[in-house]
Amino acid sequence: MTFRKIVALHPVPGDDFREALLRCAEECVDCGASCTACADASLSERDVRELIRVIRVALDCAEVCDATARITIRQSGPDIRLIRATVEACSAACLACAEECDRHAAHHAHCRVCAEVCRRCKAACDDVLAR
Amino acid sequence: MTFRKIVALHPVPGDDFREALLRCAEECVDCGASCTACADASLSERDVRELIRVIRVALDCAEVCDATARITIRQSGPDIRLIRATVEACSAACLACAEECDRHAAHHAHCRVCAEVCRRCKAACDDVLAR
Amino acid sequence: MTFRKIVALHPVPGDDFREALLRCAEECVDCGASCTACADASLSERDVRELIRVIRVALDCAEVCDATARITIRQSGPDIRLIRATVEACSAACLACAEECDRHAAHHAHCRVCAEVCRRCKAACDDVLAR
Amino acid sequence: MTFRKIVALHPVPGDDFREALLRCAEECVDCGASCTACADASLSERDVRELIRVIRVALDCAEVCDATARITIRQSGPDIRLIRATVEACSAACLACAEECDRHAAHHAHCRVCAEVCRRCKAACDDVLAR
Numbered sequence: 001m002t003f004r005k006i007v008a009l010h011p012v013p014g015d016d017f018r019e020a021l022l023r024c025a026e027e028c029v030d031c032g033a034s035c036t037a038c039a040d041a042s043l044s045e046r047d048v049r050e051l052i053r054v055i056r057v058a059l060d061c062a063e064v065c066d067a068t069a070r071i072t073i074r075q076s077g078p079d080i081r082l083i084r085a086t087v088e089a090c091s092a093a094c095l096a097c098a099e100e101c102d103r104h105a106a107h108h109a110h111c112r113v114c115a116e117v118c119r120r121c122k123a124a125c126d127d128v129l130a131r
Numbered sequence: 132m133t134f135r136k137i138v139a140l141h142p143v144p145g146d147d148f149r150e151a152l153l154r155c156a157e158e159c160v161d162c163g164a165s166c167t168a169c170a171d172a173s174l175s176e177r178d179v180r181e182l183i184r185v186i187r188v189a190l191d192c193a194e195v196c197d198a199t200a201r202i203t204i205r206q207s208g209p210d211i212r213l214i215r216a217t218v219e220a221c222s223a224a225c226l227a228c229a230e231e232c233d234r235h236a237a238h239h240a241h242c243r244v245c246a247e248v249c250r251r252c253k254a255a256c257d258d259v260l261a262r
Numbered sequence: 263m264t265f266r267k268i269v270a271l272h273p274v275p276g277d278d279f280r281e282a283l284l285r286c287a288e289e290c291v292d293c294g295a296s297c298t299a300c301a302d303a304s305l306s307e308r309d310v311r312e313l314i315r316v317i318r319v320a321l322d323c324a325e326v327c328d329a330t331a332r333i334t335i336r337q338s339g340p341d342i343r344l345i346r347a348t349v350e351a352c353s354a355a356c357l358a359c360a361e362e363c364d365r366h367a368a369h370h371a372h373c374r375v376c377a378e379v380c381r382r383c384k385a386a387c388d389d390v391l392a393r
Numbered sequence: 394m395t396f397r398k399i400v401a402l403h404p405v406p407g408d409d410f411r412e413a414l415l416r417c418a419e420e421c422v423d424c425g426a427s428c429t430a431c432a433d434a435s436l437s438e439r440d441v442r443e444l445i446r447v448i449r450v451a452l453d454c455a456e457v458c459d460a461t462a463r464i465t466i467r468q469s470g471p472d473i474r475l476i477r478a479t480v481e482a483c484s485a486a487c488l489a490c491a492e493e494c495d496r497h498a499a500h501h502a503h504c505r506v507c508a509e510v511c512r513r514c515k516a517a518c519d520d521v522l523a524r
Binding site for chain 2: 263264265267268269271272273274287291292293295296298299300302303305306307308324328331332335336337338339370371372375376378379
């Protein structure tokens with residue numbers, strides 16, 4: 001994604017932790033858009049009444065991913081506690097959404113794909129938190 | 132705020148925890164808009180170069196508050212882990228923003244007011260987490 | 263809302279147009295949260311399959327209102343074309359959501375309340391555009 | 394981006410207009426993240442006091458792009474007026490941000506890259522509006 005080129009031109013140099021944040025940002029951007037798409041596809045399914053919970057959790061996960069994306073993209077004047085707390089919330093949101101999508105993956109392929117992207121995003125969050 | 136009237140008409144009844152979430156949602160809406168306003172006012176100050184960190188933290192806090200507001204407003208099919216993790220992140224973001232605003236409160240009254248609203252929002256988040 | 267106190271402390275003075283923008287911002291904040299709540303209440307209704315369109319439109323209206331709120335709250339370095347185009351989109355989104363909510367107002371009181379707040383927000387947008 | 398795979402699994406089939414919306418969504422996701430990154434890089438520049446306007450406009454453009462991304466990703470129960478009005482606002486926001494970034498492109502390479510992505514996003518918006 002193009003934001004990577006822009007961040008590489010930021011006047012303050014990044015470091016190894018910064019690189020982990022940017023991989024996390026890329027996954028958050030991908031996952032946020034995917035959760036928005038999965039909630040929307042679920043809303044049009046014939047068995048929508050069985051999908052209320054996955055719609056809700058995917059909408060919530062999209063909010064957390066999109067907020068975390070912006071926060072991990074930014075490099076100026078960071079507050080590490082705020083960043084870590086947000087990435088932790090994103091890891092929890094992605095796990096919750098992946099597990100809820102798993103329950104519908106056999107019947108709805110969009111839920112299967114969404115569970116995969118949520119797990120990739122969770123792994124990128126956890127890699128930030130391991131540092 | 133009007134969303135309270137709409138939530139009161141939700142087909143699924145709320146409970147005591149739900150009431151704490153809605154108080155949290157109200158503070159998040161107020162705090163998110165306030166952090167957006169404080170980051171913007173700081174950007175126009177003559178000493179903006181001293182205010183990079185408070186601008187960044189207020190922008191980040193606005194992202195977390197606005198995401199948490201939407202998540203705590205929703206009542207259908209909740210995932211408690213996701214909600215608690217998000218409210219925890221919001222509490223951390225509000226504390227970080229309040230402390231950074233404190234450092235500039237003597238010179239910039241908008242930072243003083245923003246620190247106050249961040250502490251009210253943190254208290255509402257912590258009340259959710261205490262249940 | 264507290265953001266008003268913060269904007270009043272902005273180092274650059276506002277004007278009459280600015281006052282219309284801030285009334286618009288207040289309505290956008292109220293309307294965005296209300297549309298989030300109405301989409302969520304609709305998702306839990308027994309006749310959810312009849313409510314797909316109002317859920318979609320309310321989710322979209324919330325996105326536009328929340329983006330417009332942030333843009334109209336900011337006072338530093340404005341681009342008038344960008345602001346007007348966004349407020350126009352918000353007026354159109356609020357009208358679309360009000361009309362869709364009207365269709366369900368007889369059966370779902372949350373849709374009736376949401377239509378009212380959408381029309382208040384549209385009026386505040388149109389007042390900006392009339393200047 | 395992964396959301397494309399999920400949208401391809403949506404139960405309601407898309408059409409030619411839908412394909413234009415999805416190309417627009419991809420550009421909006423890329424542009425929103427890029428504008429967030431450019432505003433942030435500008436905030437850390439030594440001549441930040443000359444960059445207030447580009448910071449403001451890039452923050453605003455990110456709001457519009459991210460809202461438009463979600464709206465163009467969704468396929469269920471669309472309101473065409475709302476979608477077109479939002480895409481129009483996004484086209485205007487991208488033009489405003491590209492022109493403001495142009496003014497700083499000679500000194501700040503991140504503004505040059507951001508202007509390019511804004512123009513790509515504007516073109517994708519205009520392609521939607523031409524149909």
